[in-house]
Amino acid sequence: MLLWFRNDLRSHDNPALQYFLKNNTCNTPLKAVFFISEPQWLLHDWSTIKIDFIKRHAAALVEELAPFNIKLDLVNVDSFGDQIAYLRALCEQEGFQEIVANSEVEFNEQQRDNAIVNLGIKLTLFEADVIVPKGKVLNLSHQMYKVFTPFKRAWLTYVKQHGFDYLGKLQSTSQASLSPTVQSPDSISAHWPLVHEVEKHVLPLFFAEKISDYHDQRDIPSIKGTSGLSPYLAAGVISPRYVLMSLINAYPDILIASDSEEFSWLNEIIWREFYRNLMFHEQRLCKHQCFNEKYQAVAWHYNDALFDAWCQGKTGYPLVDAAMRQLNQTGWMHNRLRMVVASFLTKHLLIDWRLGEKYFMSRLIDGDLASNNGGWQWAASTGCDAQPYFRIFNPIRQSERFDPKGYFIRKYLPELASVPDKNIHFPHTLIEKNKLNIYWPPVVDHKEARLKALAFYKV
Structure with missing residues (x-):
């Protein structure tokens, strides 16, 4: 049996890993593999900071698995096709009858998995990226909810009635340390600690000192009022079920306290579940199609100069420009500002949301196809439960x-x-008045741009 790590570089609450250990009784070192496929990741617009972040966690996981008698090989290959070829050859050489992994929701990843199965290789998949299994929260017509609020209500009802399958942490009998080697401070993602530090210190501190003010401070970009978990969830190095379990342990009534300050943070976790369910049901979103099909033929403006001004933070609107500078310099952007700059690109400049989606993915450490696509389509009014087209943020x-x-x-x-x-x-x-000559004039006038956007979307 071979264990295949993908978007789940963790030993904590990892169903594929636990199944693998439970069903392997041999005394020889157990075999696991993780593919470092940078050319493939770059084709999917992954940022260099996210790739660095993942490689750090992969290296740490090699050490973490050693006490469990698991040898994790980090294999450099270029593409999904190379992954398939490598696994086929490995199964033939080592006599593996089964590959165990956690499922991935994206279309190309599922096509890769189907190709492996078509080779006659047994591929056993589990679900590790959501709290409630995808496809379980459906409306009365047994279809995916198209609006977030009723999805949230149904999701909460499901969790209260059925719970969720949090598996906990693995316990090793080995005396070896489970603390990973300290990573190089020269890493471009070094500002973001490894997930062990997050679980041990960052998340408890957030629950103890920040979450009670989250509702009031989450939209203030000058305050560090958010949890900072998004890169860890996007990379799969922290379990969303562990996150919810930790929240319930800190606030036992959180699932019914929808009017509490703390619930506003849980609300963001449920938004993540909503977008992943949406991609599960609507695979065409992986191909960058508008959820609302009537917008598929929109004649977006393609103005390279305006798009470049937006990318560089030179629009003449300080909050937009500062937000883009934050993204370009740090690989992260405050969530409120993501909505502001996305609205500006699509409704002030009338530029295709897909260009913004791609740019975000190429810069963000927490780039996640489902959440990024959902957020951009929300801002562009082309998506599921999106901002109405006539709602245009005034920057x-x-x-x-x-x-x-x-x-x-x-x-x-x-x-x-x-x-x-x-x-x-x-x-x-x-x-x-020539009192400021080190800043640039606005690329568009807000009032004029708003009127143009309203006419544009009406057509």
């Missing part, structure tokens, strides 16, 4: 509301450090 009002003193703006736009608070959100009047 100036968003700035005044969520960064009133300009702390976040000044952090990423130091050229505006001396601009007074009253002008920080839209300093174009200073530019017109």
Whole structure:
């Protein structure tokens, strides 16, 4: 039997790993494999910081599995086709009758798995990326919910009635340490600790000190008010079931306390479940098709200069520009700002949401196809339970509301450090009066852009 790690580089609450150990009784070292397929990942627009983050966790998992008598090989191959060929040859050479892995929801990954099965190789799959098994939360017509709120209600009902299959942590009889070797501080993802540190310190600290203020502070980009779990969930190095179990242990009534401050954080976890279920039911989303098919023929504008200004953070709208600078410099962007910049690209510049989706994936450490696609289609009004097309974020009002003193703006736009608070959100009047010559004028006028967007979407 061969264990195949994919988007699940963890020993904690890993159903494929537990099945593998339970059904292997031989004394010789057990065999596991993880493919480092950078060319394939780059074809899927993965960022270099996410790839580095995954490679760090893969190296740590090699050490972590040693006490369980599992030898994890990290194999460099270029493509999914090379993965298939490698597994076929390995099964023939070693006599493996079964490969065990956790399932992946994306279309190309499922096609790869089907190709392996078609070779006559037994592939046993488990589900490890969601709390409630995909396909279990359905409406009265036994179909996927198209609106988030009723999905959330049904999801909560399911969890309260059926619970969820959290498997816990593996216990080794070996005296070897389970603490991974300290990684190089030169790593481009070094700012993000390994998941063991997150489980031991970061998550408990968030529950103890931050989650009670999450509802009020989650939209303020100058405050570190979020949990920072998204890269770990996107890479599969932390279990969503463990996250929920930890939350319930800290707040036992959380599943029924929908009006509590803490529930607003759980709400974000359920959004993740919603988007993964959506991709499970609608595989065409993996091919970047609009969920709402009537928008499939939209004649988006393709203006390279405007798109480049958006990418570089040179739109003339400080909050948009600061947010893009944050993304480009750190590989992460505050969630409120993701909505602001996505709305700006699709409704102020009328540029195809797919270009923004691709750019985000190529920069984000927490790039996840289901969540990224869902978020972009929400902002572009082309998706499931999306923002109505006539709801257009005003980047100036968003700035005044969520960064009133300009702390976040000044952090990423130091050229505006001396601009007074009253002008920080839209300093174009200073530019017109030649009192500011180190910032650029707005690429579009908000009022004009809004009217154009309304007419554009109506057509």
